[in-house]
Amino acid sequence: MNKINKKGFTIIELLVVVAIIGILSTISVVAFNVARMRNRDTKRLADMKQISTGLDLYFNDNGLYPVGNDVTLGVGSYGRLCSTGFTTVTDNCSNIYIGAVPANPGPNAGTDYKYTRGASPYTTYDITFTLELKVGKLNSGLRTQNPEGIK
Numbered sequence: 001m002n003k004i005n006k007k008g009f010t011i012i013e014l015l016v017v018v019a020i021i022g023i024l025s026t027i028s029v030v031a032f033n034v035a036r037m038r039n040r041d042t043k044r045l046a047d048m049k050q051i052s053t054g055l056d057l058y059f060n061d062n063g064l065y066p067v068g069n070d071v072t073l074g075v076g077s078y079g080r081l082c083s084t085g086f087t088t089v090t091d092n093c094s095n096i097y098i099g100a101v102p103a104n105p106g107p108n109a110g111t112d113y114k115y116t117r118g119a120s121p122y123t124t125y126d127i128t129f130t131l132e133l134k135v136g137k138l139n140s141g142l143r144t145q146n147p148e149g150i151k
Contacts, residue, residue, distance in 0.1 A: 037132040040105045044129055047102035047113070048145040051127060054081050054098035056147070061095070064122035073113040073127070074103025086115075104129065111142070123147075 051073065058081060059065055066085035071078050078086040079101055082093030089100060104112050110130035118124035127145040134140050144151050 034133070037109070038135075040109055041131050041133055041135050043102075043105045044110065044131065045135065045150075047104075048127065048129065048150060050102060051081075051098065051113070051115075052145060052147075054101075055125060057097045058083075058085075059123075059147075065117045065125045068115045068117050071115050072103075073115050074101045075112075078115070 055065055061083070066081065068078070068086060071086070073086075077088055079089040080087050080091065080093065080096065081098040081101055082091070083095035083097075084091075084093065086101070087093060102113070104110050109132060111128065114128045116126050116128075118126070124147055128142060129145065130142055131138060131140045138150060
């Protein structure tokens with residue numbers, strides 16, 4: 001009687017294990033990407049609250065909102081909000097409302113925050129931004145922040 005001693009795994013067993021690992025890694029990558037999108041959307045909403053608060057403080061002191069039409073917030077000349085309006089972060093200001101105006105979180109997700117002051121008497125503004133996912137009652141896509149809230 002010949003007794004064959006088999007050790008190791010069969011090809012079928014190895015393929016099943018590889019397939020299971022592949023499925024689990026795909027699920028975890030998808031869940032991770034959704035979590036990153038939610039995190040960016042949460043930051044966008046917090047940014048809108050911060051910018052709105054700074055603009056309201058500016059309005060209370062000056063009686064109008066700062067000059068600007070379709071300007072990208074958080075970069076270059078629109079990196080800080082002070083008594084003279086939006087300035088670079090290196091400009092000297094006497095009264096700073098937002099020390100560093102937030103910019104859209106990246107990478108390459110959504111659109112830049114765009115600020116536009118309303119028409120005379122300059123008592124309104126619009127900031128456009130993009131949500132990647134539905135957040136509460138707000139659907140994904142292009143949204144607008146103004147003195148009345150987010151629409």
